[in-house]
Structure formats: C-alpha cells, structure tokens
Amino acid sequence: MDNNNSITNPSSIVNILTLRYDPNLKPNLPVKNSNDFLPFESRINIELIEKSISDYIKQKLVNFDGNEISIALSGGVDSTLVLSILRKTKPDINIKAVSIKFADSVDETTDAAKIAETFNAEHHIVNLENYLSELPKAISIIKMPFWDLHWYYVVKKSQTLSTVLISGDGGDELFGGYTFRYEKFLSLTNDTSTPLEKVIAYLKCHERDRVPDQEKIFDQKSKFSWESIHKLLLPYFDNTLSRLEQVFLADYNGKLLYNFNPINTSVIKNFGMQLLTPILNDELISIGPHIKDSEKYDQLNNIGKLPLRQILKQNGHDSLVGKKKLGFNVNTINLWKSHGHSLCKNFLIDSRVVNDGWISNDWITKHIDNPELDVRYVNKFLGILAFEIWYRLFVTKEMNSNTTLD
Helix, strand or coil: CCCCCHHHHHHHHHHHHHCCCCCCCCCCCCCCCHHCCCCCCCCCCHHHHHHHHHHHHHHCCCCCCCCEHHHHHCHHHHHHHHHHHHHHCCCCCCCEEEEEEEECCCCCCCHHHHHHHHCCEEEEEEEEECCCCCHHHHHHCCCCCCCCCHHHHHHHHHHHCCCCECCCCHHHHCCCCCCHHHHHHHHHHCCCCCCHHHHHHHHHHHHHHHCCCCHHHHHHHCCHHHHHHHHHHHHHHHHCCHHHHHHHHHHHHHHHHHHHHHHHHHHHHHHHCCCCHHCCHHHHHHHHHHHHHHHHCCCCCCCCCCCHHHHHHHHCCCCCCCCCCCCCCCCCHHHHHEEEHHHHHHCCCHHHHCCCCCEEEHHHHHCCCCCCHHHHHHHHHHHHHHHHHHHHHHHHCCCCCCCCCC
C-alpha cells in the first residue's frame, strides 16, 4: 500500500483494517505454496539449524570493522537464541541489547536484563509512556497505516548505539511459535472441515484483528466483502497438508511477508542501519517449512518452537525463557484509557477518511465512547487512527510528519 496507488485500491484499506496486512504489496521474502510445506520424512538436524544461524552471522559480519552491534531483545525464545549464538560466534564484540518497556503493561524488561547479563550484553531500555506519540513520524517512514510500530522505537534507539541491528524475526513463522492460534484452530476444525470452514476458523483465531461488526466499519468507497477476504486465504487451506501445516503456510504468507518484514526494512533504511535476521536466512527459509509439525509444536503441552528451544537447552540456556508466548505486549486497554481514546476523539470526530467515504461515521459514533470497550474495538480504533494519520500525511497532505500526539 504505497502512497500513490493505494488511494485507488480499496482492497488495500480493507485488508489492512481486517487482516493487519496487505497482500497487494510486493514482498521482500519469497512467497510459499503448499509444496514448500510438505514435511520431510526424516527428523530435522538441530545442529544444522544452529550452524545455519551462526554461518549467517559470520558471513554478514565478515567485512564488519566495527566493535559494536545492537540486538532487539524481547526476552523470548527467538531473540535469546540469536543473542546466545551471536555471543558464541563473536565472543569479543560489544553487544548492545535494546528492549521496550511499555507504560501500564506487562514488564518483560526484567527478564530481558537477566538474559543480557548472561551473555555480557549492555542492556538499554526504551521507556514508552505514550506509545502513540511519534505515530505520524513512524507512518511517514513506512508509508502504510499501521499503529503497532514498536520496531520504530527499537531502531531509533539502536542507531545511537551501533550501525548494525540484529533481530530474531521469523522464529514464530518458521518454527511454530503461535501456539495460542494452533490450539484454538484445532479445537474449531477437524479432518472433514471444508477449506472455507477452515478459513473461517483461522480468522476466528485472530480475534484481536477484527470486531464482530467488522463489515459495518467501512463506507461505500472501501467495497468491503467477506468473500474477498476468504478468497485471499482459501489457497492455504485447499490442499493436502495437515491442518497445522496449513496454518503454518497461512501464517508465513501473512503478517511476516506483508507487515513485519516490510515495516522493519523501511525503518532500518530510514535510520541508515544494517539489519541482520539470522533466523530468516535463505537456508532456514527453505528447510524450516518442511519440518514436521510434531517436531515444531508439542500439541499436548501447547509449546512451540521446539527446535529453537532444543538448541537453547543443548547450550544450557533453556531456563532463560518461558514456555508461553505473550505476543505483542503493550496493554492496549490501558493505552486506550491514557491516550488512545482522546486521540481518536480528536482525529475521528472530523475525520478525513469518514468525509471521503472510506469509514462509516455511524460505526465510530456508536462505539467510541463506550466505557467498557473491549480490546478488539480498541485495536480497531487505533487502526483507523493510523489510517486517518496516513491519509492526512499522504492524501490531503495537511499533516507534518514531525507532529507529536500528546
């Protein structure tokens, strides 16, 4: 969804506000089909995965003459694993670990600090009191209407510490990290479910991405239809893969390709840094999808990313990470109460996207002042706020990208 053609492409707006990604984009990573997820007959060699990550780091840093590297450290499996292999591969390098502390949210920086200390990394915490404050600047960089842009703050801090930033991107999609989704999907489907039934179940596993009255959000210019949304997802569920493998296929071809990776790449370029993604190296992108679902995901205990956890265990670091994936950890309800509601009132009462026929004013007025608004509606309002800001930046061009939302 770039700022030139998206105005005449209603599907991009509908996709972003319904799926939180836009398949109309040209991805940086390879698109996968069902053949790419056919499982290997033999078990995966764990040592091969660790060596692949280590070799990628060595290759990318072969001509690196600096002594400082930053890493985005969440405290989860992926970033912890990458940090451990980075330290093993480059024992003398000065590592700067960057974590985000969201106001009024679960604080994972204490765990991240312990992990940083374990691998002799200097830990830096970015305290975000108002997560939405620099949204116009972030949107002006990525040129897409997304609001959950914690990566912007990670890179903004990292570029003051080094010229290279390493991330653990790709672990969830290649090695089965979205356990909350798998468990629910399996409970909603069975082996006789039709492809369309599985698509509908898959969408139900992304409840925070949409609201029960999703179709009423849009006005006539957006041309919303569930049929068009289902059509995008059907190829991932109309094949001979197992149900879990179908979910892995859909997940890979979703937010990773059309949200996380393009956003991260745009922000990195803006700040003039080099981004290293050791888990998303060519070799693991090729072999990761072929690993059997039972080797990625422990269905009985609902634990994912088994190969990555095994590498941590073999190196004596498995106690550093928990078994539960928290996901995006800003508390959106508290964010709504502290800043989101007032900002949405300010921008959406006289909304350009409403006046120009994209978003329904009736939907906004019905829900915006609900004192018990649930998290799905909060997420949707913040998505519409991002659309409004994007619209004022690139369509009406009345907004300065340096505007802060306080």
